[in-house]
Amino acid sequence: MAIRPGSAGAQRLDDPSQSGLLMRLHIDAPLLVGLLLLCAFGLVVLFSATDQDAGAVERQLVRLTLAFGLMFAVAQVHPYQLRRWSLPLYALGVLMLVATLLIGDVGKGAQRWLDLGVLRFQPSEMLKLAVPMTVAWVLADRSLPPRLGRVLAATVLILIPVVLIAKQPDLGTAILVAAAGVTVLFIGGLSWRVILLVGAAAAALAPLLWYRLHDYQRQRVLTFLDPSSDPLGTGYHIIQSQIAIGSGGLHGKGWLLGTQSHLEFLPEHHTDFIFAVIGEEFGLTGILVLLALYVFIIYRGLSIAVDAPDTYGKVLAGGLSLVFFVYVFVNTGMVTGLLPVVGVPLPLISYGGTSMVTLMVGFGMLMAIQTHRK
Template sequence: MAMIDLTRGLRSHPVRPPASGIARRRSFWERIHLDPWLLGMLLLLMLAGLVVLYSASGQHLQVPIAQGVRFGVALTVMLVLAQFTPATFQRWAFPAYLAGVLMLVAVELIGDMGMGAQRWLVIPGVIRFQPSELMKLAMPMMVASYLCRRELPPRVRDLAVCGLLIGLPVVLIAKQPDLGTSLLVATAGVFVVLLAGLTWRFIAILALLATAALPLLWMNLHNYQRQRVLTFLDPNSDPLGSGWNIIQSTTAIGSGGLLGKGWLQGTQSQLEFLPERHTDFIVAVLGEEFGLVGMLAFLMLYLVIVMRGIVMAGGAQNTFGRLLAGSIILTFFIYVFVNVGMVSGILPVVGVPLPLVSFGGTSSVTLMAGFGILMAIHTHRRLLPR
């Protein structure tokens, strides 16, 4: 019996399967390849998000209903992806990456325009989607698949290849233009490289090179992107124009105080002073209506999800799994950090939604797909001989 072979000191005793209800529940979760703790926290976050979204949408019930339907699709995608083994994702890495790059090129050539940007592909009568969302998963899969076949920590040549793998789709996404998504895609790839074991000295050198490249980046930004940075530095320079969003956002958060004004009682949001209140700036609604206590409760829930994800990533049994799982959960953390930072005025506005709270379908499906991959890596582990 496998348990006897793997356990010391039990050869003289029969191994009896536990009969408790807890054991049966654990075997059920193992059979469907889901982690009950992570799943429970994600469902709690979704439910709380729908409550906030109902208020942020001006109490229009169809908005949280539509979001709930999208959550159902996202959970289905998560469940399906959790059934595959890590080896399957490693085989998919290059085809997914190549398909993503080709679709980004198609966006550049024949993409659909919307809100001043060319970011979407349209299959008439079927779907309208952003290929850049695919790269949030295809990127770390590709970089992890490449590095796990090389000697670690990576050598300079391997780092150069990773730089090309990351840089190509990031440039294509930035040209759409979509600075927020391009930064998230780049972050997902960079996290894989960092987790591969770079020394602190090498990280410091890369940081210095990135700092030196900032003037070049500034020259290649669009005018509205430059204005966002200038507005971040001094929102009051144009209080009725580019500074309006961040001024109203910080006003809403500050007016909530310790306990908030109460659900559905926010003035900045309900009287429509706050723009994009059901998407990028939904944190301001949360802060105004639930106060500091409510915001801390949400942040604690996010922190617990991240910590659980880190534990699951640390338990992966091969290099590919550890690199990919670590990148997925750390990128999720960056989502939260950037959104809260930009809404509270400590980061420039880059259009990053609050995960599983802001209204949006594509981002929710992408996030839950990532958690499905994370659960697949965690639940498909095999007992190793001592």
């Protein structure tokens, strides 16, 4: 599925539809509107999910302000510079992952954080951006679809951070980093024959990978297959989430009137399982509104990819857009019981700032690709 140049890619900067203050500030108006609507909806839901904790909403608003500020800052960077920084950022990220495994902070049985004294952060978040940037760099200025040598080189670059992150262990982030790299390859025109071959190889290796998983990871898979096998233990999250979503019906119980979350039946209802709160309080109608906002943002990102003037911009923009889709798909699939629980937040809705900042920096790259056309 290669995104190929079209007549839209030659769009001029002096086109009236692309002129004005926003264009001079390197801001894509449709994408900005979609993000603002999504974040506003998220704050409304979060107020209910946190039991009307205004302080939590204010802290989330501060995080959003910082994230939007970073998005605007990244949007000012020319894609040529993004391309130059791809490999150095990747190398720095991998080095920090190695340092995390050696001297990183341990919390809740995982070694994921690097403490630099004045700053404590999770290096794996950097790789969510550095990996697609580097894979796009590998594919840039070369014919598409990529030849086998390029595919193998990109695969190695993807696997190195994925293995390091999985060792922390952080399976959810490892999956997202792998998806970030693979989607860029897919956008670059990776043939279906190669995709099917990799899928068959993964299926053949599944029994071996099973024994490499930690006990809690294997339990998550078993719970996914049969949540009722341990309804008060590992299956509790999924069962309560499904009850919450199902009880919402078509129009929901009403804002602030959810019982599963407010009576503490639903765990993690303001973070990973906030999608269940939306289903309970706003019903199917609210879920469809949320999904429509996600679809609009993804569509806009893919449109930017189609219009990009060069290969690097096309595959990077397409990859970042599909990575956002993977975030949405994994979280909603996890909350509804269609996928195992892997601890992936609902993009720009769940409480927290680390993932939000990473996503908004990615949207800044999309705006940079769209607005720097010379």
